[in-house]
Amino acid sequence: MENQSQFCLEVADISVKIRSSDPTLQFETQGVLKNFLATEDQPDGQASATWSDLGQMNLGKQIFDSGALWQLHRRNGSYLYAFTSSVFGSVPYKVASFDSSFTSGEVYLHHPYFESKQALYPLEYPLDELWMVNLLGQGRGAEIHGCGVVDAQGKGHLFVGQSGAGKSTMARLWEPQKGIQILSDDRIVLRQTDQKLWMYGTPWHGEAGFSSRARAPLTRIYFLRHAKENKLLPQRPAQAVGQLFTCSFPPFYNPEALDFTLGFFEEVVQAVPCVELRFLQDARVIDLISGLSHEE
DSSP states (O other), X not given: OEEESEEEEEETTEEEEEEOOOTTOOEEEOGGGGGGEEOOSSOSEEEEEEEEOGGXXXXXXXXXXXXXXXXXXXXXXXXXXXXXXXXTXXXXXXXXXXXXXXXXXXXXXXXXXXXXXXXXXXXXXXXXXXXXXXXXXXTTOEEEEEEEEEOTTSOEEEEEOSTTSSHHHHHHHHTXXXXXXXXXXXXXXXXXXXXXXXXXXXXXXXXXXXXXXXXXEEXXXXXXXXXXXXXXXXXXXXXXXXXHHHTBOOOTTOHHHHHHHHHHHHHHHHHSOEEEEEEOSXXXXXXXXXXXXXXX
């Protein structure tokens, strides 16, 4: 654990920097987040953090409710995320305000809820992910509910599915194999750069705890289904687009971002083979997948 007054987080070659000029507000980063820290003079987004009393803050009009920790508001052209918890009370413990491009923002922490000089991670999940998702939705890419595996030949395999589909199970099955790397067992970012589709690891891992900052060229997409036998079924492009969208994290409240995401997925399924993978929870499924790679 390292205390600091600024840091830069980089995921999928997208960087955001947050800083504070208040000496009583110290930041800390822990766990896998340390692997995603960067030094970037020109980040894609910047924000300042400060103590505040949020009891009287005008949040504007609510436009989205996650049903969990956060709600999204609009006020004078800005987006405001309000984070509440029953642990604290009805007043938000944090509000993050961004301009319409999400390149500039402020993070306000409700001082009465925190101890003096308490070291904090002001982008605490899900704010860090929400910021990245909004930047991705502006023509940069998309985040997928998936497990990303890089085989010994450097090919990227993306296993897509909602919670319970078997992403963490798939990661554990691949883990003992020689020469492989697991980018994440829960969330993967897809981007197209240099005329090539890439999949990136993220810090937001699943129950198996796999997380890597690395990337790999996307070779094939598998939509996971539990079954009594291992079997691969081809997917029509329209089916694949629908399943990718269902398992993605676009800003649903932003029509332009939704249009981009759908168009991006249409390009992805035209460029990369997509199959449904029905599988048993044993290592024989890896032989099936490896056989595909050897045929190519």
